[in-house]
Amino acid sequence: MIEVKDLSKSFGAVEVLRGINARFGKGKVNQVIGKSGSGKSVLAKCLVGLHPPTTGEVLYDGESFQGMDKERKKLLRQEIGMLFQSSALFDSLTVMENVLFPLRMFATMSESEMRDRAAFCLKRVNIEGANSKFPAEISGGMQKRVGIARAIAMNPKYLFVDEPNSGLDPQTSIVIDNLIQEITEEYNTTTIVITHDMNSVIGIGDEIFFIHNKQLWWQGSRDELVKSDNQELQEFIFAGSLMRQVRTAMGGR
Amino acid sequence: MTLLFHIGRYFMLLGEVFSKPERFRVYWRRTVEEMELLGVKSLGIVALLSLFMGAVIAIQTKTNIDSPLIPFYVVGFTVRQSTILEFSPTIISLILAGKVGSTIAAEIGSMRVREQIDALDIMGVNSAGYLILPKIIATAIINPFLIMISMFLSIFGGWMAGVLSGIISSSNYIAGVQWDFDPYIVTYALIKTVVFAVIIATVSGYQGYYTRGGTREVGISSTRAVVYSDVVILIANYLLTQLLLL
Incomplete structure (x- = not known):
């Protein structure tokens, strides 16, 4: 479980997040939603330690990230998998080498065992026959899947996913969403997905966190979301006519 | 203040770069790859420039100081001294700063704006060390060669130009090259080369590592890498000459 206590983040005089308190449960797909520029990606970067919070702290299973020394942080990071919006695969490495990368850096196993593990992860995300290709030679959807394979290579306890569906067609988005959900269940990870894709929220979100006006504005389950009378949340989620029909079908207002 | 900020941050980055690698084997593999990319692939331009520069020094020396009072060995001697003392270690290093420095800054800068450095950090990899240390070691090893x-x-x-154009005999040129040779000047040149190689890799690595923004900023970082590497090389050249030759 990841817990955020009174987290605020400012860049100079610009305040981005204010007094965020949240608990991201284990074995759940926790989705952080909000408008573009609302600070959800900054929140994710604070959670993984890329941005130090201005105030407050992040606890990984009760242990404060800010209180950890360099070595402890390094060990914790080996338990974190992250899929970036851009996939962030290493251009100069092949698909197989990308998945092998964290194993070669940290795993204590033989080269053949590492290759077996990488092949297993690639097979798990349905990537076959592209192991020797470079990221530039595969589609955006495949890059995301390779990113997931790399993220799960070290059996992570925590999985962060930043805008998994951006730039993908609806069918591929569903494939990626399902993969995130399946991996969360299989590995019992604390999964945090940063998204503004409402199909994804309705499809796989176990717990939803709505960031608005720099604060955690609303939090609840998928069903509560549909029935919520929070005006800002409703305006954000059901801005499109299709989503309004979904709300009606799910018994919302 | 900005200059002090960059100098401070540069040395803090070096602290990260020289911290203990996670896996020596992975770093060594990257070092060998960098030797090929940054060193072996620069051989063509270095060879071309060196051949022509030597030829020009020989012709310039002969035509500008052509007098019966000038000893026969002066052309070979001048080419040798100019080449070993300044042309090869300094001018070629300045040119390598353009070729290698811009490559390093563009590569690392692109990785920064495409979140690949963030990916390394989140995995727990020392990104500064992983990306910059192999380049420092590779250039420090390969540049002296x-x-x-x-x-x-x-x-x-110089010999080809002199002999082929008939301005000097082969034996006179070779005698000039051998005349009053002090092997220390080669040591001096190689010390400078190693220092310049470290400057190129670290200054360019710094520019790339702290790139913020998009492709335009990657281009700006690349240009800065070349300009600042050249400036630091020129300052270091003066200081090293003072320290090692006086």
């Missing part, structure tokens, strides 16, 4: 090849080719270029 490049410079020695440059020295040989420049002196050879």
Whole structure:
């Protein structure tokens, strides 16, 4: 479980997040939603330690990230998998080498065992026959899947996913969403997905966190979301006519 | 203040770069790859420049100081001294700063704007060390070889130009090259080369590592890498000359 206590983040005089308190449960797909520029990606970067919070702290299973020394942080990071919006695969490495990368850096196993593990992860995300290709030679959807394979290579306890569906067609988005959900269940990870894709929220979100006006504005389950009378949340989620029909079908207002 | 900020941050980055690698084997593999990318692939331009520069020094020396009072060995001697003392270690390093420095800054800068450095950090990899240390070691190892090849080719270029154009005999040129040779000047040149190689890799690595923004900023970082590497090389050249030759 990841817990955020009174987290605020400012860049100079610009305040981005204010007094965020949240608990991201284990074995759940926790989705952080909000408008573009609302600070959800900054929140994710604070959670993984890329941005130090201005105030407050992040606890990984009760242990404060800010209180950890360099070595402890390094060990914790080996338990974190992250899929970036851009996939962030290493251009100069092949698909197989990308998945092998964290194993070669940290795993204590033989080269053949590492290759077996990488092949297993690639097979798990349905990537076959592209192991020797470079990221530039595969589609955006495949890059995301390779990113997931790399993220799960070290059996992570925590999985962060930043805008998994951006730039993908609806069918591929569903494939990626399902993969995130399946991996969360299989590995019992604390999964945090940063998204503004409402199909994804309705499809796989176990717990939803709505960031608005720099604060955690609303939090609840998928069903509560549909029935919520929070005006800002409703305006954000059901801005499109299709989503309004979904709300009606799910018994919302 | 900005200059002090960058100097401070540069040395803090070096602290990260020289911290203990996660896996020596992975770093060594990357070092060998960098030797090929940054060193072996620069051989062509170094060879071409050296041959022609040696040829030009020989012709310039002969035509500008053509007098019966000038000893026969002066052309070979001048080519050798100019090449070993300054042309090969300094001018070639300045040119390598353009080629290698811009490559390093563009590569690391692109990785920064495409979140690949963030990915390394989140995995727990020391991104500064992983990306920059192999480049420092690779250039510090391979550049002295490049410079020695440059020295040989420049002196050879002078011989070719002199002999082929008939301005000096082969024996006079070779006698000039051998005249009053002090091997220490080669040591001096190689010390400079190693220092310049470290400057190129670290200054360019710094520019790339702290790139913020998009492709335009990657281009700006690349240009800065070349300009600042050149400036630091020129300052270091003056200081090293003062320290090692006086």
